[in-house]
Amino acid sequence: MDILTWTYILVGLSFTVYIGIAIWSRAGSTKEFYVAGGGVSPLANGMATAADWMSAASFISMAGLIAFAGYDGSVYLMGWTGGYVLLALLLAPYLRKFGKFTVPDFVGDRYYSNKARVVAVICALFISFTYVAGQMRGVGIVFSRYLEIEIEYGVLIGMAIVFFYAVLGGMKGITYTQVAQFCVLIFAYMVPAIFISMQLTGNPVPQLGLGGNLADGTPLLEKLDGVMTELGFAAYTAGRKGMGDMLMITLALMVGTAGLPHVIVRFFTVPKVKDARLSAGYALVFIAILYTTAPAVAAFGIYNAIQSTSNQNISELPAWVQNWQKTNLIQIQDKNGDGKVQYLANPETNELNIDKDIMVLASPEIAELPNWVVGLVAAGAMAAALSTAAGLLLVISTSVSRDLVKNFNPGISEKKELLIARIAAAGAVVLAGYFGVNPPGFVAEVVAFAFGLAAASFFPVIILGIFSTKINKEGAITGMIAGLVFTIGYILYFKFLHPELNSSAHWWWGISPEGIGSIGMLLNFACCYLVSLFTPAPPQQVQDLIQEIRIPKGAGKAQEH
Amino acid sequence: MNENQARMSAYWKRNLKTLVVLLLIWFLVSFGCGILFVDFLNQFKIGGYPLGFWFAQQGSIYGFIGLIFVYVVRMNKLDREFGVNED
Numbered sequence: 001m002d003i004l005t006w007t008y009i010l011v012g013l014s015f016t017v018y019i020g021i022a023i024w025s026r027a028g029s030t031k032e033f034y035v036a037g038g039g040v041s042p043l044a045n046g047m048a049t050a051a052d053w054m055s056a057a058s059f060i061s062m063a064g065l066i067a068f069a070g071y072d073g074s075v076y077l078m079g080w081t082g083g084y085v086l087l088a089l090l091l092a093p094y095l096r097k098f099g100k101f102t103v104p105d106f107v108g109d110r111y112y113s114n115k116a117r118v119v120a121v122i123c124a125l126f127i128s129f130t131y132v133a134g135q136m137r138g139v140g141i142v143f144s145r146y147l148e149i150e151i152e153y154g155v156l157i158g159m160a161i162v163f164f165y166a167v168l169g170g171m172k173g174i175t176y177t178q179v180a181q182f183c184v185l186i187f188a189y190m191v192p193a194i195f196i197s198m199q200l201t202g203n204p205v206p207q208l209g210l211g212g213n214l215a216d217g218t219p220l221l222e223k224l225d226g227v228m229t230e231l232g233f234a235a236y237t238a239g240r241k242g243m244g245d246m247l248m249i250t251l252a253l254m255v256g257t258a259g260l261p262h263v264i265v266r267f268f269t270v271p272k273v274k275d276a277r278l279s280a281g282y283a284l285v286f287i288a289i290l291y292t293t294a295p296a297v298a299a300f301g302i303y304n305a306i307q308s309t310s311n312q313n314i315s316e317l318p319a320w321v322q323n324w325q326k327t328n329l330i331q332i333q334d335k336n337g338d339g340k341v342q343y344l345a346n347p348e349t350n351e352l353n354i355d356k357d358i359m360v361l362a363s364p365e366i367a368e369l370p371n372w373v374v375g376l377v378a379a380g381a382m383a384a385a386l387s388t389a390a391g392l393l394l395v396i397s398t399s400v401s402r403d404l405v406k407n408f409n410p411g412i413s414e415k416k417e418l419l420i421a422r423i424a425a426a427g428a429v430v431l432a433g434y435f436g437v438n439p440p441g442f443v444a445e446v447v448a449f450a451f452g453l454a455a456a457s458f459f460p461v462i463i464l465g466i467f468s469t470k471i472n473k474e475g476a477i478t479g480m481i482a483g484l485v486f487t488i489g490y491i492l493y494f495k496f497l498h499p500e501l502n503s504s505a506h507w508w509w510g511i512s513p514e515g516i517g518s519i520g521m522l523l524n525f526a527c528c529y530l531v532s533l534f535t536p537a538p539p540q541q542v543q544d545l546i547q548e549i550r551i552p553k554g555a556g557k558a559q560e561h
Numbered sequence: 562m563n564e565n566q567a568r569m570s571a572y573w574k575r576n577l578k579t580l581v582v583l584l585l586i587w588f589l590v591s592f593g594c595g596i597l598f599v600d601f602l603n604q605f606k607i608g609g610y611p612l613g614f615w616f617a618q619q620g621s622i623y624g625f626i627g628l629i630f631v632y633v634v635r636m637n638k639l640d641r642e643f644g645v646n647e648d
Binding site: 066071073074077078081082084085088089090093207208210211212213219220221222237239243246247250251254272273274277278280281284285288291292295547550551552553554 | 569572573576580583584587591592595596597599603607608609610611614615617618619621622623625626628629630632633636637640644645646647648
């Protein structure tokens with residue numbers, strides 16, 4: 001069977017499974033809709049969190065980013081995993097004990113203020129919308145590349161699927177579909193990686209293959225360093241970014257991860273405080289399977305790409321290069337007319353442009369694997385995009401139905417609240433789809449926004465809300481707003497207003513817009529502390545609440561009130 | 562302060578101590594070995610990996626997993642010791 005047939009079969013099959021799960025796990029109450037009834041096992045929640053967290057960008061683009069950045073790509077690897085340590089140790093158990101449904105719930109109650117709640121809702125909505133637009137676009141791109149469907153129709157099909165299980169099933173439906181999606185995506189990622197590792201290094205474990213030797217006995221990384229420097233690039237294992245910037249970007253990504261509402265809310269779904277801790281551990285194990293494989297896929301990919309193109313005759317390039325040239329993801333221009341490809345660091349003489357997404361998308365063809373593996377990778381990429389989109393849509397719908405409507409109209413019935421949640425989810429799907437079809441020209445840039453904002457807004461007020469009894473509502477509101485305004489301002493200035501100044505010479509303290517969330521976070525901490533010094537301490541009932549969430553005993557299931 | 566409050570504040574202090582130690586290790590395996598001391602560590606090899614590069618792209622992640630599971634075990638023990646466990 002050809003690639004297209006296999007892709008239709010595998011993608012179709014995976015969609016059928018997701019819809020089947022959605023019908024089986026339909027939500028009947030608001031509690032099931034918001035937190036899956038609070039009865040998800042730590043292992044299942046770990047898998048669901050992993051799928052929730054690993055987006056189209058993790059699956060398709062991360063390996064490529066690392067391939068071209070080499071050592072500098074480590075910021076993504078450490079940043080997007082190290083955040084789970086902060087989540088497990090500083091946030092998840094206490095928020096689980098707090099026992100409500102959303103992050104704005106916590107901010108509003110702990111800081112005894114509806115103003116703080118509304119600021120938190122705005123942050124949550126902004127972060128989630130920027131993120132979800134990218135996911136829908138990812139679904140569209142996968143459809144158009146593998147199934148030869150227009151991006152617009154691809155986005156529509158993706159919307160229909162997510163609509164079905166997120167609107168119908170709520171958190172309960174999403175959780176069990178995410179478990180299935182994790183299995184699909186991790187299998188799809190590992191199969192080509194294992195085969196390529198075997199071909200290059202003879203070791204089936206990619207994590208060991210990356211440190212292994214090539215057929216001629218030289219270590220792969222040593223050879224890669226040599227090849228890269230010969231072409232005029234920096235050595236693969238050496239850094240190019242400033243050390244300060246590396247530190248700040250890594251910190252911003254870690255703290256941002258721990259502050260993302262769609263990740264935090266997953267820990268509200270387990271029965272006990274100790275399950276929340278354990279579940280964060282499982283989640284990181286499942287995430288690490290992909291995150292420790294990605295640097296291997298990156299190095300194998302760039303090595304293979306250079307070996308099979310650099311100084312080769314254009315007429316004799318391997319079939320996969322020619323296939324992907326059609327999609328413009330690989331572009332070759334014979335500038336000096338010698339009939340060969342020159343891949344060089346100097347943009348004047350370089351004749352080869354490779355899109356970063358190639359490293360994963362073309363990996364089955366590079367390794368000459370059977371056609372069904374290509375279909376599998378398509379299904380995996382789709383699973384990664386859909387699972388993240390669903391988690392984000394739930395945050396959006398919950399923010400509207402619970403944090404806004406229910407909070408300001410406490411009298412509405414559960415049935416009505418559930419209806420509003422579903423309508424909000426449906427509205428969010430449509431809006432996300434719109435942005436997927438008509439992406440704002442800066443989808444890639446806004447991702448820096450999402451992390452920077454999560455780091456600068458939520459993380460400090462949640463941490464201080466748990467670990468300090470002194471921080472009051474005035475401090476928290478000032479802190480969130482100061483962190484947000486500073487971070488948004490810095491990113492806007494360098495990314496949109498003056499992109500020509502976006503270089504280390506102009507950055508403050510040499511910190512790039514990607515890393516500025518760290519400074520926003522520090523500013524938020526400082527404001528919380530200073531303003532609280534000069535304003536009245538939190539009332540007694542809040543002091544009691546803080547003491548209460550510090551002790552695991554008596555968590556019970558997520559309460560409705 | 563009554564007896565129960567004193568116990569809870571002792572529990573909280575032990576908890577904070579655990580957190581400080583674990584977060585120190587968290588900082589060391591990632592920011593330390595992966596970024597600050599990377600050039601120094603790259604003199605050494607682990608398999609075909611320069612050691613600093615290994616920490617940045619592999620070792621730090623394994624370290625994070627280890628840290629969370631150590632935390633889970635220690636906290637479960639601490640919870641039982643102070644009778645604040647949930648079952």
